[in-house]
Amino acid sequence: MKSMEVSRLTDEGALKRFMVGVLERSPAQQTEVMVTEWDSALTRFANNGIHQNVAERNVSIRVRVVKDGKTGVASINQLNEAAATDVLKRAVAIADLQPRGEVVPMPGPAKTQQLEAWSDATAAATPEERADFVEVVCLKAGRAGLKAFGAFGTSAGQLALANSLGVFHHQRSTQATINSVVMGEAGSGYADRGAIDVRELDRNDLADEVIEKAQRNQNAQPVEPGVYEVVLEEYAVAEMLEFMSFMGFSALAAQEERSFMRLGEQITGDQVSIWDDGLDRTGLPASFDFEGVPKQRVDLITRGVASGLVYDMQTATRAGRQSTGHGLPAPNTEGPFAVNLFMQPGTAAKAELASDIKRGIWVTRFWYVRIVHPKASIITGMTRDGTFLIENGRITRPVKDLRFTQSILEALTGTVALGRSTKLQVAEYLGGSRVPPVRLEAFTFTS
Amino acid sequence: MRDLAEAALNAAQVKGAGYADVRLDERVQQDIVVKNGQLAAVEDDASEGFGVRVLVDGAWGFAGSARLERAEVEEVVERAIRIARASARVRSAPVDLGPPVTSHGQYRTPLERDPFSVPLTEKVDLLLRADAGMGAVKGVSIRESSMEFIRQKKIFASSEGAFTEQELYESGAGIEATATSPDEVQNRSYPNSFGRHQGAGGYEYIIALQLDHHGQRIGEEAVALLTAPQCPSGVKTLILDASQTALQIHESCGHPTELDRVFGMEAAYAGTSFMTPEKLNHLQYGSPKVTITADALTPTGLGTFGWDDEGVPAQRSFLIKEGLFVGYLTSRETASVLGQQSNGTMRADGWDRIPLIRMTNVSLAPGDSSLEQMVAETKDGVYMETNRSWSIDDKRLNFQFGTQLAYEIVNGKRGRMVKNATYAGITPEFWNSCDAVAGASEWKVWGLANCGKGQPPQVAHVAHGAAPTRFQHVKVGILK
Numbered sequence: 005m006k007s008m009e010v011s012r013l014t015d016e017g018a019l020k021r022f023m024v025g026v027l028e029r030s031p032a033q034q035t036e037v038m039v040t041e042w043d044s045a046l047t048r049f050a051n052n053g054i055h056q057n058v059a060e061r062n063v064s065i066r067v068r069v070v071k072d073g074k075t076g077v078a079s080i081n082q083l084n085e086a087a088a089t090d091v092l093k094r095a096v097a098i099a100d101l102q103p104r105g106e107v108v109p110m111p112g113p114a115k116t117q118q119l120e121a122w123s124d125a126t127a128a129a130t131p132e133e134r135a136d137f138v139e140v141v142c143l144k145a146g147r148a149g150l151k152a153f154g155a156f157g158t159s160a161g162q163l164a165l166a167n168s169l170g171v172f173h174h175q176r177s178t179q180a181t182i183n184s185v186v187m188g189e190a191g192s193g194y195a196d197r198g199a200i201d202v203r204e205l206d207r208n209d210l211a212d213e214v215i216e217k218a219q220r221n222q223n224a225q226p227v228e229p230g231v232y233e234v235v236l237e238e239y240a241v242a243e244m245l246e247f248m249s250f251m252g253f254s255a256l257a258a259q260e261e262r263s264f265m266r267l268g269e270q271i272t273g274d275q276v277s278i279w280d281d282g283l284d285r286t287g288l289p290a291s292f293d294f295e296g297v298p299k300q301r302v303d304l305i306t307r308g309v310a311s312g313l314v315y316d317m318q319t320a321t322r323a324g325r326q327s328t329g330h331g332l333p334a335p336n337t338e339g340p341f342a343v344n345l346f347m348q349p350g351t352a353a354k355a356e357l358a359s360d361i362k363r364g365i366w367v368t369r370f371w372y373v374r375i376v377h378p379k380a381s382i383i384t385g386m387t388r389d390g391t392f393l394i395e396n397g398r399i400t401r402p403v404k405d406l407r408f409t410q411s412i413l414e415a416l417t418g419t420v421a422l423g424r425s426t427k428l429q430v431a432e433y434l435g436g437s438r439v440p441p442v443r444l445e446a447f448t449f450t451s
Numbered sequence: 452m453r454d455l456a457e458a459a460l461n462a463a464q465v466k467g468a469g470y471a472d473v474r475l476d477e478r479v480q481q482d483i484v485v486k487n488g489q490l491a492a493v494e495d496d497a498s499e500g501f502g503v504r505v506l507v508d509g510a511w512g513f514a515g516s517a518r519l520e521r522a523e524v525e526e527v528v529e530r531a532i533r534i535a536r537a538s539a540r541v542r543s544a545p546v547d548l549g550p551p552v553t554s555h556g557q558y559r560t561p562l563e564r565d566p567f568s569v570p571l572t573e574k575v576d577l578l579l580r581a582d583a584g585m586g587a588v589k590g591v592s593i594r595e596s597s598m599e600f601i602r603q604k605k606i607f608a609s610s611e612g613a614f615t616e617q618e619l620y621e622s623g624a625g626i627e628a629t630a631t632s633p634d635e636v637q638n639r640s641y642p643n644s645f646g647r648h649q650g651a652g653g654y655e656y657i658i659a660l661q662l663d664h665h666g667q668r669i670g671e672e673a674v675a676l677l678t679a680p681q682c683p684s685g686v687k688t689l690i691l692d693a694s695q696t697a698l699q700i701h702e703s704c705g706h707p708t709e710l711d712r713v714f715g716m717e718a719a720y721a722g723t724s725f726m727t728p729e730k731l732n733h734l735q736y737g738s739p740k741v742t743i744t745a746d747a748l749t750p751t752g753l754g755t756f757g758w759d760d761e762g763v764p765a766q767r768s769f770l771i772k773e774g775l776f777v778g779y780l781t782s783r784e785t786a787s788v789l790g791q792q793s794n795g796t797m798r799a800d801g802w803d804r805i806p807l808i809r810m811t812n813v814s815l816a817p818g819d820s821s822l823e824q825m826v827a828e829t830k831d832g833v834y835m836e837t838n839r840s841w842s843i844d845d846k847r848l849n850f851q852f853g854t855q856l857a858y859e860i861v862n863g864k865r866g867r868m869v870k871n872a873t874y875a876g877i878t879p880e881f882w883n884s885c886d887a888v889a890g891a892s893e894w895k896v897w898g899l900a901n902c903g904k905g906q907p908p909q910v911a912h913v914a915h916g917a918a919p920t921r922f923q924h925v926k927v928g929i930l931k
């Protein structure tokens with residue numbers, strides 16, 4: 005029974021033969037083939053029961069051709085000879101029909117670091133196993149007089165990239181994620197976990213955290229908006245870093261003068277160091293990017309000083325330097341993207357971060373964050389699922405969710421302390437961050 | 452295709468499904484981007500596959516695959532059944548779909564010119580002309596123009612006997628100019644933000660936008676915004692242009708009236724809703740000027756179709772009638788909980804996803820005012836145009852929006868251009884402060900092709916009919 009559920013991915017050798025076949029048939033001067041294939045499943049629960057439960061198998065073959073200084077890109081989701089012929093023909097037709105434009109160069113062969121991002125247990129996870137996990141969360145919540153909501157997903161996939169300059173890279177990866185909101189009559193809590201190996205997800209640990217948070221967050225009362233000292237849990241910190249990545253860490257944002265990064269200048273407190281490292285095995289490692297360039301570590305903010313940017317082939321060519329391995333799939337007008345972020349931890353235990361705050365706010369997570377002013381790194385959003393008042397070093401009571409409108413750089417300039425442990429936060433679409441909780445001396449809540 | 456659908460339904464019933472449906476979906480999409488005078492991207496994507504949804508022991512299972520082969524159909528059905536049995540072990544009340552749905556028929560988006568028959572060169576040439584308009588303005592540092600075309604053929608069949616075939620087309624385009632200074636990034640876009648203005652239709656929809664007539668204007672506005680004063684802070688009269696009104700409807704009326712959110716089915720992701728069932732027919736959501744409908748029959752709307760993805764016919768229903776909250780967006784499963792029948796809003800963003808309750812064309816009925824009249828009647832206010840940022844809490848109450856462009860209104864006249872304009876409010880207070888809506892001549896259907904919901908995530912294409920609208924006593928100018 006179990007074997008039927010083992011994720012079904014195309015064998016690497018067969019994949020390579022297929023991709024080389026496309027390259028050999030291409031009439032273009034340069035050709036790139038990218039294949040992503042995935043087999044994923046997700047069990048969703050609400051009101052202490054499973055209400056949606058899904059699985060999918062899919063593949064994407066993306067072909068980029070450069071012909072006479074013109075680029076065409078086409079994709080298809082079938083992995084067979086007819087599809088290969090069709091997708092190549094369409095990419096070439098697009099190139100033939102257009103005026104000459106800027107050509108994004110393809111990289112040549114380069115050695116990549118072999119990284120293990122695969123777990124057989126995750127690839128073989130069954131709907132029964134997901135249901136068992138979810139059942140524990142729901143039963144524990146029910147026993148506490150609460151209701152559990154959430155989603156438990158397991159996926160297995162592979163990315164392969166080949167080009168006519170001799171590049172062939174291949175990586176398999178798995179991912180298991182669980183997130184849960186637990187609600188009572190008058191408040192809610194939140195917890196999530198993510199890992200490459202599903203066996204690292206502890207159902208009891210997750211359930212206990214989210215239930216305890218929900219129990220503490222009942223009957224919240226309003227607190228006056230204003231500027232407060234804050235402790236941000238890892239959920240909120242990771243989201244803040246993701247928005248820094250959207251707004252400022254890309255070389256394209258800097259080249260287009262949209263970025264808040266002022267290289268060489270102090271832009272945050274000197275306790276803050278942030279870097280991107282796709283090769284770090286404590287994150288969600290990837291050995292190469294979507295252009296086939298090996299991943300490099302990039303120090304973005306070092307002890308408060310803006311120290312680097314991430315590059316793809318286009319921005320690197322414009323800057324006369326090498327790509328750092330942060331390219332997205334072609335055609336890409338959004339520029340490179342840092343998706344493996346890390347923040348340097350500090351020395352404080354998480355519980356101690358509030359210890360000498362006279363009056364402050366403890367934030368579990370942010371919600372619906374949006375950019376207000378990219379160059380000033382101002383974002384707005386809400387707190388959610390556990391916002392608490394800190395008085396004289398202790399969390400005293402839950403408070404109603406608050407809207408914040410705040411410059412990230414200004415907030416990080418007031419970094420007082422960082423937690424000594426870090427948590428892996430899996431991003432919704434791509435990559436993830438490993439961050440500690442932080443204490444900041446000033447954070448503006450506007451309503 | 453029909454054979455595969457029937458094979459899936461037969462297999463599902465043989466294996467124990469009390470209900471089954473199958474969707475076969477074939478989608479092609481073309482995206483074109485011109486950036487800074489050069490063709491930056493042309494992409495042509497194709498995707499096809501099928502998804503099988505089953506009810507076993509009152510619980511759902513779904514599986515999908517890209518392989519449209521008989522053997523794969525058998526395996527995918529098996530997988531969906533197994534998933535449903537796992538769901539049944541941890542389910543709440545058994546799913547009740549209400550009365551059977553047995554729709555039959557064919558639907559095709561009305562269009563004059565198939566966008567996929569238009570030569571690429573013609574499309575690129577139009578974008579380059581629009582780009583040149585922006586490029587003629589000194590100080591514009593980034594210019595981007597884009598088009599998107601989608602054709603989706605889908606078949607829906609169910610074990611209740613429904614069988615529908617649809618061919619849906621979308622066409623969209625937009626231009627955007629960005630100007631930067633050491634401290635500011637300002638952008639202006641036309642006709643809307645989010646990259647494009649999109650509708651159900653053919654290439655005639657693109658031609659009607661007259662992109663090449665607006666490049667210079669938005670370029671000039673982007674540059675002027677760099678040196679414009681900040682939007683003043685305070686409590687003022689607020690007039691929104693039609694496109695920002697459309698987004699306000701989307702976030703503060705469309706989402707909270709989704710009945711799956713109300714029942715907690717999205718609680719761990721998109722959130723819940725303050726519009727709970729005891730408020731139905733009791734909550735004064737807005738002023739008597741506010742009437743909002745969900746109408747899947749609206750011409751050119753991205754939420755216009757023949758049948759939803761449960762086979763329920765496209766229809767029109769009231770959500771808000773003269774300010775009173777009177778209806779939800781529903782599915783078969785959620786409607787039956789309230790003793791109602793689905794009003795046809797279930798849509799999936801492809802063969803590989805289950806349908807969810809999604810907005811169709813959720814529109815504010817036109818009023819009897821005009822933008823000119825609203826400005827003339829305002830002593831101390833701000834006019835805001837084209838969305839720049841949007842944020843709202845998980846119950847859809849506390850919101851803050853920003854727009855690209857704004858003007859002060861002083862003593863009935865449009866005053867200075869101001870930048871970084873924002874406004875904030877609480878949903879029912881805000882809509883109850885609505886005292887004027889412009890008339891039908893200023894009412895337009897705005898497509899929104901980036902509505903996220905669900906786990907795994909889905910993106911829906913929806914629309915909102917709206918006209919310029921005025922609100923009183925609104926907090927504006929929140930920058931920190």
